[in-house]
Amino acid sequence: MTVQSSDEIDPLEIEVGGRALLTEPLLNKGLAFTVEERSAFGLHGLLPPHIETLEEQVERRLIAVRRLRTNAERYHFLSDLQDENETLFYALITSHLSEMLPIIYTPTVGQGCQEFSDYWRYPRGLFLSLPYKDRIAEILSHPRYDRVETIVVSDGERVLGLGDQGVGGMGIPVGKLALYTACGGLNPATTLPVFLDVGTDNQARLDDPLYIGWRHARVRGPEYDAFVESFVSALEERWPNVLLQWEDFARGQAGTLLNRYRDRLLTFNDDIQGTAAVAAGTLLAAMHVSGVAFKDQRIVIVGAGSAGCGIAKLILHQMVESGLSEAEARRRFHAVDIDGLLVEGMPGLLDFQQPFAQPREAVADWKRKGAGKITLEDVVANAKPTLMIGVSAQPGIFHEELVRTMAANVDRPVIMPLSNPTSRAEAMPKDLVEWTDGRVITCTGSPFTPVEYGGRLHVIDQTNNAYIFPGLGLGVLAVGARRVSDGMFAAAARALAAISPARKDPHASLLPPTDSLRDVAIAIAAAVAKRARDEGLCDAFEDDDLPLLLAKKQWRPVYRLYVKKPGYRRIPQRPDL
Numbered sequence: 001m002t003v004q005s006s007d008e009i010d011p012l013e014i015e016v017g018g019r020a021l022l023t024e025p026l027l028n029k030g031l032a033f034t035v036e037e038r039s040a041f042g043l044h045g046l047l048p049p050h051i052e053t054l055e056e057q058v059e060r061r062l063i064a065v066r067r068l069r070t071n072a073e074r075y076h077f078l079s080d081l082q083d084e085n086e087t088l089f090y091a092l093i094t095s096h097l098s099e100m101l102p103i104i105y106t107p108t109v110g111q112g113c114q115e116f117s118d119y120w121r122y123p124r125g126l127f128l129s130l131p132y133k134d135r136i137a138e139i140l141s142h143p144r145y146d147r148v149e150t151i152v153v154s155d156g157e158r159v160l161g162l163g164d165q166g167v168g169g170m171g172i173p174v175g176k177l178a179l180y181t182a183c184g185g186l187n188p189a190t191t192l193p194v195f196l197d198v199g200t201d202n203q204a205r206l207d208d209p210l211y212i213g214w215r216h217a218r219v220r221g222p223e224y225d226a227f228v229e230s231f232v233s234a235l236e237e238r239w240p241n242v243l244l245q246w247e248d249f250a251r252g253q254a255g256t257l258l259n260r261y262r263d264r265l266l267t268f269n270d271d272i273q274g275t276a277a278v279a280a281g282t283l284l285a286a287m288h289v290s291g292v293a294f295k296d297q298r299i300v301i302v303g304a305g306s307a308g309c310g311i312a313k314l315i316l317h318q319m320v321e322s323g324l325s326e327a328e329a330r331r332r333f334h335a336v337d338i339d340g341l342l343v344e345g346m347p348g349l350l351d352f353q354q355p356f357a358q359p360r361e362a363v364a365d366w367k368r369k370g371a372g373k374i375t376l377e378d379v380v381a382n383a384k385p386t387l388m389i390g391v392s393a394q395p396g397i398f399h400e401e402l403v404r405t406m407a408a409n410v411d412r413p414v415i416m417p418l419s420n421p422t423s424r425a426e427a428m429p430k431d432l433v434e435w436t437d438g439r440v441i442t443c444t445g446s447p448f449t450p451v452e453y454g455g456r457l458h459v460i461d462q463t464n465n466a467y468i469f470p471g472l473g474l475g476v477l478a479v480g481a482r483r484v485s486d487g488m489f490a491a492a493a494r495a496l497a498a499i500s501p502a503r504k505d506p507h508a509s510l511l512p513p514t515d516s517l518r519d520v521a522i523a524i525a526a527a528v529a530k531r532a533r534d535e536g537l538c539d540a541f542e543d544d545d546l547p548l549l550l551a552k553k554q555w556r557p558v559y560r561l562y563v564k565k566p567g568y569r570r571i572p573q574r575p576d577l
């Protein structure tokens with residue numbers, strides 16, 4: 001449903017004109033300012049005489065972006081466009097979603113983070129640095145942020161699979177929020193990327209004279225916790241109902257922060273919960289194709305960190321819902337981390353890994369290659385998995401022999417190398433298809449082109465949390481949910497599986513194409529909103545009213561007519577240097 005909100009129909013009253021209007025990305029229309037607007041706002045002469053429609057502007061930028069040689073160049077070009085004219089930026093992105101997503105988001109955003117200081121041009125979002133911790137409330141208080149409803153925050157310690165990028169990690173909240181608008185339809189004036197700069201342990205960044213973050217070893221422990229607490233308290237004070245998404249925190253922090261704050265505000269961790277929902281949703285879709293029910297699944301998770309244990313927890317929950325006892329369901333999981341299979345009593349097991357540690361007796365009679373740790377190879381040979389998920393950021397860890405062993409034991413092996421960016425994927429889909437003689441059902445975290453094999457084109461679905469968080473955000477905000485619950489992610493997973501093209505055709509893709517992420521977001525949002533209501537986390541609403549509630553929350557990149565606000569002032573054009 002497309003609703004033209006009164007926001008879109010009514011003229012917008014504008015306070016400033018001249019250069020100030022052209023340099024405000026939320027208001028700038030560039031060459032699309034009409035003659036009347038140019039006259040009213042003192043724009044004649046500041047712009048060449050040509051006037052264009054939004055569609056023509058999109059076409060012009062599209063030609064320019066396509067002319068560039070690399071996606072890194074395109075990333076910077078599009079960042080500049082976002083800082084120049086957000087309406088045009090989103091009109092371009094939404095009309096060419098599958099082409100633009102790999103540029104503004106994964107995988108190119110990873111390089112953007114690594115080179116953040118090299119190409120620094122213009123600030124977007126808020127940088128909260130530990131040395132200025134006493135200024136947080138003052139920084140947040142600016143009237144520019146009065147309308148903020150959604151914040152994505154990172155401290156840059158685990159940027160995709162690229163490790164600690166210090167302040168470069170700001171690229172991640174910026175990219176995620178671009179998808180909140182492009183896919184979820186949230187108004188960009190209500191979104192805010194935030195970076196918590198607590199230093200970095202990336203020596204290359206510390207040694208780099210161009211590095212623009214706080215040049216200090218990463219602060220940890222009580223000082224870190226107090227800093228995060230100052231941020232959260234200031235944010236609660238400023239925007240009591242804000243949605244806060246934690247993104248790309250390292251393993252030690254991600255779950256701890258989520259548990260600390262999940263009952264205090266509207267918040268979730270995307271790497272733990274969003275990833276779990278997209279992986280579980282994809283698995284549900286894959287089960288249609290493989291015909292293997294939950295009770296017959298044997299699952300190997302490689303990388304028992306935030307994403308791995310988040311995924312395991314949600315799939316376990318679904319297995320129990322499908323009728324397995326909790327103990328039975330647990331036995332289906334084999335979680336492998338850097339020290340091999342997680343087994344009970346293993347030294348160094350983290351709290352969130354404990355539930356997925358196998359009892360020693362369950363693996364006592366396994367045939368193993370060596371006496372040391374129980375390797376991934378031992379696990380695959382003995383556990384005979386039907387599904388193997390990679391969230392380890394270890395490229396090549398799903399090697400030929402391993403995959404061939406897995407494929408020898410099951411008809412349709414499901415293999416998901418979900419680590420990002422492309423360079424960190426556990427395997428290349430082309431290899432997986434070849435090593436399994438085309439039998440594999442595979443999907444990846446980063447985008448890959450389809451693989452041709454045996455006269456058939458294998459579409460490689462992008463099992464990325466981008467299928468979940470824009471809709472989750474839209475859903476909770478549209479109905480005013482007070483908390484984000486695990487049940488919402490379970491509902492999101494089911495909603496994703498319900499729109500899987502593979503439900504109708506086993507040769508079709510598991511997930512709808514990325515071009516349709518706006519529709520996906522609506523489906524996820526509806527499921528999340530209903531779940532919020534069913535769990536008593538928002539006020540009641542009728543199902544029939546939901547499409548309108550969601551549509552009202554959706555902003556579209558169109559230009560509104562501008563008129564002068566009473567008190568309009570023309571900012572002086574001459575800087576008094």
Ligand SMILES: NC(=O)c1ccc[n+]([C@@H]2O[C@H](COP(=O)([O-])OP(=O)(O)OC[C@H]3O[C@@H](n4cnc5c(N)ncnc54)[C@H](O)[C@@H]3O)[C@@H](O)[C@H]2O)c1
Pocket residue numbers: 158159160161162250251270271272275278302303304305306307308336337338339390391392393394397418419420421424444445446463464465466
């Ligand atoms: N597709 C998606 O939507 C999605 C979502 C979240 C995370 N990810 C990707 O998953 C990866 C991990 O993210 P995370 O948040 O879980 O990070 P994390 O650091 O919490 O977990 C990674 C885990 O891998 C383990 N590991 C390292 N080397 C290993 C090895 N040789 N064998 C087995 N395990 C090993 C680490 O010890 C750690 O426990 C990243 O590359 C990230 O980009 C993808």
Ligand SMILES: O=C(O)C[C@H](O)C(=O)O
Pocket residue numbers: 106159160161248270271419420445464465466
């Ligand atoms: O950012 C992504 O592409 C997905 C995920 O959040 C990740 O950390 O890899």
Ligand SMILES: [Mg+2]
Pocket residue numbers: 160247248270271
């Ligand atoms: Mg992430």
